[in-house]
Amino acid sequence: MEKTTSHDLTVLGCGLMGSALARALASGGKAVAVWNRTHHRAAALADDAITPMRQIDDAVHAAPLVLVCLATYDVALATLDPVSSLTGTTLVNVGSGSPAEVESFAVWAGGRGAEYLDGSILGYPEEIGTEGAAILYSGSETTWAEHGESLTLLTPVSVWVSQDVKIASVLNVGLVGMFLIPAVSAYVEASTFMLGQGVDQGLLEALTPAAFTSIQSETARVATAIAGGDFTTDQATIATYAQGLAEAIDTMKETGLTPRVFFGAIENLNAAVDAGLGDLGFAAQTKIIATG
Numbered sequence: 350m351e352k353t354t355s356h357d358l359t360v361l362g363c364g365l366m367g368s369a370l371a372r373a374l375a376s377g378g379k380a381v382a383v384w385n386r387t388h389h390r391a392a393a394l395a396d397d398a399i400t401p402m403r404q405i406d407d408a409v410h411a412a413p414l415v416l417v418c419l420a421t422y423d424v425a426l427a428t429l430d431p432v433s434s435l436t437g438t439t440l441v442n443v444g445s446g447s448p449a450e451v452e453s454f455a456v457w458a459g460g461r462g463a464e465y466l467d468g469s470i471l472g473y474p475e476e477i478g479t480e481g482a483a484i485l486y487s488g489s490e491t492t493w494a495e496h497g498e499s500l501t502l503l504t505p506v507s508v509w510v511s512q513d514v515k516i517a518s519v520l521n522v523g524l525v526g527m528f529l530i531p532a533v534s535a536y537v538e539a540s541t542f543m544l545g546q547g548v549d550q551g552l553l554e555a556l557t558p559a560a561f562t563s564i565q566s567e568t569a570r571v572a573t574a575i576a577g578g579d580f581t582t583d584q585a586t587i588a589t590y591a592q593g594l595a596e597a598i599d600t601m602k603e604t605g606l607t608p609r610v611f612f613g614a615i616e617n618l619n620a621a622v623d624a625g626l627g628d629l630g631f632a633a634q635t636k637i638i639a640t641g
């Protein structure tokens with residue numbers, strides 16, 4: 350059912366990220382309604398294209414497309430539950446949540462008569478509106494087809510990734526939470542060691558991309574091996590990696606540093622060697638990760 354609306358989009362949540370989203374939509378020529386629990390943050394956004402609203406009901410009913418950018422999924426549920434009707438509304442929750450939270454939010458939204466897309470933002474508020482941010486969406490492809498053009502105002506790198514509503518969150522949790530954060534933490538440990546040993550900062554910065562090249566080819570091999578089930582290698586075995594990492598940990602300890610990120614990695618590698626997987630490629634660790 351179509352609802353009669355005064356604005357193109359509504360943004361619920363005018364925190365750091367929600368404010369950036371509202372501004373980018375307004376810059377893109379959209380009429381935007383905004384709401385925030387503490388009204389002054391919504392009021393601060395007021396201009397010709399952005400209308401702050403005091404009542405959540407008025408904000409939700411102001412536009413057919415409602416972006417939710419609140420601290421958590423629980424906050425989003427508690428905020429939207431009292432709204433009188435969500436029929437005719439498309440909700441897009443771009444807050445960060447686990448795949449399980451996304452799935453139950455989608456069921457809840459459907460039960461309230463709303464269309465639903467889930468969004469995961471990879472980027473900072475200052476990157477919204479630029480190619481620096483990527484936003485992944487999952488859920489109904491028809492809903493994406495209807496609203497994708499408006500959502501692409503938030504960043505040219507706006508990608509619908511799957512009909513399965515949890516996939517944007519799975520990618521966010523996997524790529525950022527499980528991969529990027531531990532990888533950058535390892536880089537902090539490694540840089541502490543290298544710079545402490547007298548390596549020139551400029552030299553370190555110039556040579557770091559060489560490691561990215563190896564990471565790129567190894568991660569491609571990992572994805573192919575896990576998906577295809579072939580863990581043989583003609584490049585480097587788990588045993589070789591285990592030995593290399595053990596040497597790195599010893600070196601860090603000898604220099605008086607306290608490595609922590611490495612311990613999970615060496616535990617995985619050693620467990621794989623103990624399980625008889627030492628002659629296989631890096632990705633064969635998936636077997637002990639999957640079985641414990």
Ligand SMILES: NC(=O)c1ccc[n+]([C@@H]2O[C@H](COP(=O)([O-])OP(=O)(O)OC[C@H]3O[C@@H](n4cnc5c(N)ncnc54)[C@H](OP(=O)(O)O)[C@@H]3O)[C@@H](O)[C@H]2O)c1
Pocket residue numbers: 361362363364365366367368385386387390418419420421424428443444445446470471472473474
């Ligand atoms: N900032 C980033 O770089 C970034 C990047 C990717 C994803 N995200 C995600 O975007 C979402 C918002 O992040 P943010 O950086 O904008 O955080 P923020 O600046 O702390 O804003 C949090 C928002 O949630 C609202 N809120 C918190 N508790 C509430 C409650 N109990 N009831 C109603 N509203 C409540 C706040 O309202 P009040 O102003 O009234 O407190 C505010 O609008 C989060 O899920 C975050 O993980 C952020």
